[in-house]
Amino acid sequence: MKKLGVLVAGMLLVSSLATGCGSATPSGAGTVASGIAKDVQAIKDRGVLKVGVKVDVPKFGYKDPQTGKIDGFEIDLARNMAKKILGDPTKLELSAVTAKTRGPLLDSGDVDMDISTFTVTDERKKSYNFSDPYFTDGVGLLVKKEAGYQSLKDLNGKKVGVAQSSTSKQAVQAQAKNLGVQVSFQEFATYPEIKAALDSGRVDAFSVDRSILFGYLDNSTEILPDKFSPQEYGIATKKGNDGLAKLVNDTVNEKKTSGELDKLIKKWGLD
Amino acid sequence: MVGPFAWFKWQALFRDWRVFADGLGHTVLASILALALALALGILFGMMGTTHEKVFRVINRIYVEFIQNTPLVIQVFFLYNGLPHLGLMLPVLSVGVLGVGIYHGAYIAEVVRAGIESVHRGQMEAALSQGFAFRQAMRHIILPQAARVVLPPLTNQAVNLIKNTSVLAMIAGGDLMYHADSWSADNIYYGPAYVTVGLLYLALCFPLARLARYLERKMEVGA
Numbered sequence: 366m367k368k369l370g371v372l373v374a375g376m377l378l379v380s381s382l383a384t385g386c387g388s389a390t391p392s393g394a395g396t397v398a399s400g401i402a403k404d405v406q407a408i409k410d411r412g413v414l415k416v417g418v419k420v421d422v423p424k425f426g427y428k429d430p431q432t433g434k435i436d437g438f439e440i441d442l443a444r445n446m447a448k449k450i451l452g453d454p455t456k457l458e459l460s461a462v463t464a465k466t467r468g469p470l471l472d473s474g475d476v477d478m479d480i481s482t483f484t485v486t487d488e489r490k491k492s493y494n495f496s497d498p499y500f501t502d503g504v505g506l507l508v509k510k511e512a513g514y515q516s517l518k519d520l521n522g523k524k525v526g527v528a529q530s531s532t533s534k535q536a537v538q539a540q541a542k543n544l545g546v547q548v549s550f551q552e553f554a555t556y557p558e559i560k561a562a563l564d565s566g567r568v569d570a571f572s573v574d575r576s577i578l579f580g581y582l583d584n585s586t587e588i589l590p591d592k593f594s595p596q597e598y599g600i601a602t603k604k605g606n607d608g609l610a611k612l613v614n615d616t617v618n619e620k621k622t623s624g625e626l627d628k629l630i631k632k633w634g635l636d
Numbered sequence: 637m638v639g640p641f642a643w644f645k646w647q648a649l650f651r652d653w654r655v656f657a658d659g660l661g662h663t664v665l666a667s668i669l670a671l672a673l674a675l676a677l678g679i680l681f682g683m684m685g686t687t688h689e690k691v692f693r694v695i696n697r698i699y700v701e702f703i704q705n706t707p708l709v710i711q712v713f714f715l716y717n718g719l720p721h722l723g724l725m726l727p728v729l730s731v732g733v734l735g736v737g738i739y740h741g742a743y744i745a746e747v748v749r750a751g752i753e754s755v756h757r758g759q760m761e762a763a764l765s766q767g768f769a770f771r772q773a774m775r776h777i778i779l780p781q782a783a784r785v786v787l788p789p790l791t792n793q794a795v796n797l798i799k800n801t802s803v804l805a806m807i808a809g810g811d812l813m814y815h816a817d818s819w820s821a822d823n824i825y826y827g828p829a830y831v832t833v834g835l836l837y838l839a840l841c842f843p844l845a846r847l848a849r850y851l852e853r854k855m856e857v858g859a
Contacts, residue, residue, distance in 0.1 A: 464821050492823075
């Protein structure tokens with residue numbers, strides 16, 4: 366009985382910590398005398414910008430296993446951000462993130478921002494600040510050639526593998542409903558796991574944003590012509606770091622109007 | 637700022653409670669079936685490990701050493717993605733039950749072997765001299781005595797087994813962990829999701845752990 370009491374006390378402690386964290390007063394949005402937001406000043410003082418990026422998405426953020434170097438369209442964007450904030454594109458610390466870790470890493474302050482094929486949704490906007498989209502992509506389907514599927518229509522009653530950040534799940538579901546076909550979903554933590562499941566026949570199609578799918582295309586697979594439900598990628602920052610959010614958003618829009626963003630998209634063959 | 641445990645995230649969780657209830661059901665089902673398999677394998681292979689037949693003891697060692705010295709994650713990944721390449725496509729629940737059942741069967745085999753060996757060999761000799769066949773002696777004399785010794789560690793194995801069914805999350809198994817991953821990746825409300833799931837696992841495992849303690853104490857008194 367005594368032990369039960371200790372247990373209950375422990376749980377109460379956890380829950381009070383939790384609520385205490387949830388109701389913290391806003392901070393970081395204030396500005397210091399120089400007119401630079403406090404949260405941006407903190408990054409300047411540190412002298413390095415910490416960005417969460419993908420390392421398993423070719424052309425966006427991909428770590429070359431041979432050289433160990435991370436490169437891609439979103440890495441270039443991160444360099445642009447470092448240049449904007451710190452005046453030097455090399456003052457950059459990249460952290461590998463997945464759909465599962467990018468939120469917690471922002472919350473804990475381990476990264477200042479996520480540039481990680483992060484699709485903007487209304488629900489997610491409640492938790493994080495998102496910049497205006499820097500890239501728009503459509504959801505697509507990767508299937509085995511030998512299956513002979515022509516489009517989503519042929520996938521009636523089939524299993525679709527998606528990643529656990531499932532804006533693609535909702536997109537496929539909506540499109541399937543329009544076409545009057547029924548599909549079921551299997552969710553996996555990473556893209557390579559979905560590819561393994563496609564290869565072994567556990568799923569009949571691998572669905573995610575098309576530009577990501579191209580990284581997994583090989584001799585035995587093909588990408589169906591279907592392209593639906595535009596996915597908008599935004600740069601995510603922590604709520605409360607509103608000065609940083611504004612700076613990031615302004616920078617994205619600057620690059621858009623100057624045409625630099627289009628150049629980068631071309632450079633990586635994403636147009 | 638919005639913390640990971642903001643109230644609206646909890647509200648979303650309560651609204652979607654069915655997702656977690658569904659996961660809990662899967663976890664309980666997989667646990668029960670896997671435990672039944674693990675017990676059957678554990679008792680069979682545990683007894684093999686104590687026989688005088690060398691071939692049985694070798695089989696016991698191969699099974700136990702191979703399973704105990706490779707990660708469960710790899711065993712399950714093989715059952716899920718490897719076997720289909722060999723033409724065998726097991727349903728995902730069977731993969732979980734087989735994977736976790738075989739894995740814990742190896743540990744239970746060791747528990748059972750130790751339990752049987754803890755019964756004085758004189759018991760077996762006496763039984764055999766009284767005209768019992770080996771099998772009868774095992775069933776009526778040795779195993780009932782060993783059972784008292786192995787119950788507490790066996791219950792601990794059951795607790796570990798329940799927790800290990802969370803590997804199903806990796807292969808889209810529809811268990812509690814899978815639904816927590818899936819739900820919280822959608823909306824990034826990971827705070828309430830993982831606290832709730834943690835508490836649900838606690839609710840499943842804690843009574844069993846208590847039972848183990850109780851059995852242990854009862855045995856000490858009896859001895």
